[in-house]
Amino acid sequence: MADIQNGDSCSSSPLELFERVTAQGEKVRSLKAGKASTEEIDAAVKLLLSLKVTYKTATGQDYKAGSPPVDFSPVSNNGPITTQDEDFVDPWTVQTSNAKGVDYDKLIVRFGSSKIDKELINRIERVTGKTPHRFLRRGIFFSHRDMNQILDAYENKKPFYLYTGRGPSSEAMHVGHLIPFIFTKWLQEIFNVPLVIQLTDDEKYLWKDLTIERAYEYAIENAKDIIACGFDINKTFIFSDLDYLGMSSGYYKNVVKVQKHVTFNQVKGIFGFTDSDCIGKISFPAIQAAPSFSSSFPQIFKDKKDIQCLIPCAIDQDPYFRMTRDVAPRIGYLKPALLHSVFFPALQGAQTKMSASDPNTSIFLTDTPKQIKTKINKHAFSGGKDTIEEHRKYGGNCEVDVSYMYLTFFLEDDDKLEQMKQAYTSGALLTGELKKVLIETLQPLIAAHQQRRKQITDEMVKQFMTPRKLAFDF
Amino acid sequence: MADIQNGDSCSSSPLELFERVTAQGEKVRSLKAGKASTEEIDAAVKLLLSLKVTYKTATGQDYKAGSPPVDFSPVSNNGPITTQDEDFVDPWTVQTSNAKGVDYDKLIVRFGSSKIDKELINRIERVTGKTPHRFLRRGIFFSHRDMNQILDAYENKKPFYLYTGRGPSSEAMHVGHLIPFIFTKWLQEIFNVPLVIQLTDDEKYLWKDLTIERAYEYAIENAKDIIACGFDINKTFIFSDLDYLGMSSGYYKNVVKVQKHVTFNQVKGIFGFTDSDCIGKISFPAIQAAPSFSSSFPQIFKDKKDIQCLIPCAIDQDPYFRMTRDVAPRIGYLKPALLHSVFFPALQGAQTKMSASDPNTSIFLTDTPKQIKTKINKHAFSGGKDTIEEHRKYGGNCEVDVSYMYLTFFLEDDDKLEQMKQAYTSGALLTGELKKVLIETLQPLIAAHQQRRKQITDEMVKQFMTPRKLAFDF
Numbered sequence: 001m002a003d004i005q006n007g008d009s010c011s012s013s014p015l016e017l018f019e020r021v022t023a024q025g026e027k028v029r030s031l032k033a034g035k036a037s038t039e040e041i042d043a044a045v046k047l048l049l050s051l052k053v054t055y056k057t058a059t060g061q062d063y064k065a066g067s068p069p070v071d072f073s074p075v076s077n078n079g080p081i082t083t084q085d086e087d088f089v090d091p092w093t094v095q096t097s098n099a100k101g102v103d104y105d106k107l108i109v110r111f112g113s114s115k116i117d118k119e120l121i122n123r124i125e126r127v128t129g130k131t132p133h134r135f136l137r138r139g140i141f142f143s144h145r146d147m148n149q150i151l152d153a154y155e156n157k158k159p160f161y162l163y164t165g166r167g168p169s170s171e172a173m174h175v176g177h178l179i180p181f182i183f184t185k186w187l188q189e190i191f192n193v194p195l196v197i198q199l200t201d202d203e204k205y206l207w208k209d210l211t212i213e214r215a216y217e218y219a220i221e222n223a224k225d226i227i228a229c230g231f232d233i234n235k236t237f238i239f240s241d242l243d244y245l246g247m248s249s250g251y252y253k254n255v256v257k258v259q260k261h262v263t264f265n266q267v268k269g270i271f272g273f274t275d276s277d278c279i280g281k282i283s284f285p286a287i288q289a290a291p292s293f294s295s296s297f298p299q300i301f302k303d304k305k306d307i308q309c310l311i312p313c314a315i316d317q318d319p320y321f322r323m324t325r326d327v328a329p330r331i332g333y334l335k336p337a338l339l340h341s342v343f344f345p346a347l348q349g350a351q352t353k354m355s356a357s358d359p360n361t362s363i364f365l366t367d368t369p370k371q372i373k374t375k376i377n378k379h380a381f382s383g384g385k386d387t388i389e390e391h392r393k394y395g396g397n398c399e400v401d402v403s404y405m406y407l408t409f410f411l412e413d414d415d416k417l418e419q420m421k422q423a424y425t426s427g428a429l430l431t432g433e434l435k436k437v438l439i440e441t442l443q444p445l446i447a448a449h450q451q452r453r454k455q456i457t458d459e460m461v462k463q464f465m466t467p468r469k470l471a472f473d474f
Numbered sequence: 475m476a477d478i479q480n481g482d483s484c485s486s487s488p489l490e491l492f493e494r495v496t497a498q499g500e501k502v503r504s505l506k507a508g509k510a511s512t513e514e515i516d517a518a519v520k521l522l523l524s525l526k527v528t529y530k531t532a533t534g535q536d537y538k539a540g541s542p543p544v545d546f547s548p549v550s551n552n553g554p555i556t557t558q559d560e561d562f563v564d565p566w567t568v569q570t571s572n573a574k575g576v577d578y579d580k581l582i583v584r585f586g587s588s589k590i591d592k593e594l595i596n597r598i599e600r601v602t603g604k605t606p607h608r609f610l611r612r613g614i615f616f617s618h619r620d621m622n623q624i625l626d627a628y629e630n631k632k633p634f635y636l637y638t639g640r641g642p643s644s645e646a647m648h649v650g651h652l653i654p655f656i657f658t659k660w661l662q663e664i665f666n667v668p669l670v671i672q673l674t675d676d677e678k679y680l681w682k683d684l685t686i687e688r689a690y691e692y693a694i695e696n697a698k699d700i701i702a703c704g705f706d707i708n709k710t711f712i713f714s715d716l717d718y719l720g721m722s723s724g725y726y727k728n729v730v731k732v733q734k735h736v737t738f739n740q741v742k743g744i745f746g747f748t749d750s751d752c753i754g755k756i757s758f759p760a761i762q763a764a765p766s767f768s769s770s771f772p773q774i775f776k777d778k779k780d781i782q783c784l785i786p787c788a789i790d791q792d793p794y795f796r797m798t799r800d801v802a803p804r805i806g807y808l809k810p811a812l813l814h815s816v817f818f819p820a821l822q823g824a825q826t827k828m829s830a831s832d833p834n835t836s837i838f839l840t841d842t843p844k845q846i847k848t849k850i851n852k853h854a855f856s857g858g859k860d861t862i863e864e865h866r867k868y869g870g871n872c873e874v875d876v877s878y879m880y881l882t883f884f885l886e887d888d889d890k891l892e893q894m895k896q897a898y899t900s901g902a903l904l905t906g907e908l909k910k911v912l913i914e915t916l917q918p919l920i921a922a923h924q925q926r927r928k929q930i931t932d933e934m935v936k937q938f939m940t941p942r943k944l945a946f947d948f
Contacts, residue, residue: 019750022750023750026750202726202730205730205734206730206733206734212727212730212731242726242727242730243723245719245720245726246719246720246721246722246723246724246725246726246727247720247721247723248720249717249720249721250720251720252676252716252719252720252726253686253716253720256676256679256680256686256716256754257686259680259752259753259754259757260679260680260752260754261752262752262753263749263750263751263752263753264738264747264748264749264750264751264752264753264756265749265750267753268749273738274738275737275738275739275742276493276496276497276500276737276738276739277737277738278733278734278735278736278737278738279733279736279737279738279741279756279757279759279760280730280733280734280757280760282738282753282756282757283733283753283754283756283757285753286753286754
């Protein structure tokens, strides 16, 4: 079927059609229940049938009550839709039974996004004159929506901006949490564009057993780790939802605009909400959607409503932005473009996302060199063989080896990585030796992060989080 | 059954119990569907049954799936619950088949509020030393929640504040819209307390076919009519939701707190929302709830979270505040107290509320003396007899006569009103003569309003709507 997500402004989106069929169905039922005249019922049924035909033409799918168009919605009303190999991905849960991790090619098909292929990577290099980031070279950012539009804009000297974020569920961040920020920092540098970073403390308050005050504290602590990634204070605005919603003349207006154009049926389909969920959760997707529109930041973009947004994020956040892209043309805004990353594997293996609540699944940004060493040696899942003899004979399996996977994220040197892959696969390199390389890569990286974080004062956090003009003219 | 709404802080409200039974029911169903072990299912069923007993003990009602506790919820999931005589009241629709209007005594029983009786009116007079307002003397404000708490507070010199509001659905306001403001102004004068006035332009944007900009314009225009009622600029803060949410460090936080503690099931039960409603409508009740808490206005109350709120409003707004009162103790806040008014009848009769969209159902604040005269003579429903002879013989019926009803709202002189009632009932006073009295009462009243409104500058509106300290110390 046509890629509805990448289509231009459409007066009737599949979801709107779905809603219209549903509403007409309800009308027919109420006419019948109300014992309306045969003519009235017949006319209503006729309209219902014709709407169903329109729906099928537009979506290639039969209308099914309670199931919004599939391409728009990764989860059905009855719970998750899983691919044949049982991967499950939504903003709160990522699960796969495969030791290699989620099947990302299948996810691209299911989510209706596009693969970041060699051609796109080459174009990024050509347009910016910079070597593509290792996350691009190694398929860590693997999927996109409308990235070519962004490159067109850049070539035509049309401005755009970056938007990413984090849900501050605890004080502690682990190395996996750095991925979107490392990449976003690189994007900001090569494109030289404004960046807004959302801390969804309101979301964490709604979803977790936290007070508002605690959620906000976590946001501030997380902001320090984010700033320590090296963002340019003149080009970056970091905001807590709880704070910024009460400080912006544009944000709430955009939230309400989104909220007017998304029904409960839709968020039920997209996020799996139920009637027992609180109304805060049900309306939250609009809060994550609104920063995709430049008018949410009048202090940066003045009255400009047409500055396009590029969102680098992990693929599990895509449901929010599929919804945003569906709504955008209906409220007169541009659809945000997206760059999706894979998930960072837990030490125990790629079957699950790392968890900030289990210290042994992750390397935390607060870990000491000794903790890093112990965790990797003790917990990093090995693709090596059980004995040295067998390993020398049969070699290790990089596809499931967590130490090797981590090196693909953090070791910059392509040649060295390739050498190790060959040596490990052949059996020349032992698991302990591979782990040693990872330990020696992560220890200085995390020590340097801790060093930078120590320099971050409350005053700097306050500056980053103050709504203000950035170093760009709009 | 016990008045659950007026009870103190309760760890398990009827609604919470309802939710728990519902959730446990869902668990039992999913265990059965998932083919869980017999022991597991039995244990879950046992808990379900015991929860149902607790629910019945607490509410006096049997648990019924999909129907939240009746005292809390005027409408069921299947639509309105109407009393035997078919009155229907919710924030968007008021209907009755009775020419005398809604049966307010029944509404008090159904909503679980308390009647404003002679004793309470006497206490207000005793405590304030002021003659009770004609709206109290004549039962126009007829119902309350916790007004005695407010009077206790006043006697003990404990501060409280007033909160009322308006949904700016158009530029045009009619005389009926003045009722809560006339009364609120009187309350502010006799108690000398801060007042906040909410203009729900976000609500009107969500419910109507309006742009955000237009809804905001209506809010500003309506603010002028409200200011023209004579509110003290040093004691009154007027706010548009679309504006103030982006200007307050306290408002959004309270909105999210309420949103965390109200489920879709609950708003479905209270307001009749469906799955096809947009998520903006579904979460809106929290926006109307939050100004009931003093911490939504830090510029007025500083960090004080325990200043009680008194809300004068028409009875159709009560569902919002029943919800608010249910949530308040669970988020550590005081329940707001309420004073409820009857509806202002349409010129055509008390069966419906006046409509701002039909010019002939109402006297507008912009009407000329001539328009007022024509509308009343032509459209005001008469309780008189068809011929002068019959009228002289049998007399008129004040209970259904709209001109007489209007006079109860606007004629201050009790003796004159009583004389007219007797003369009309006896037949001595003709319909035309009664209408003449009303015309002569409304013409100067509206002319004076127009005169005052003309004096309202944009600068004054801006001042009233600027978040600021009022003339009270907290």
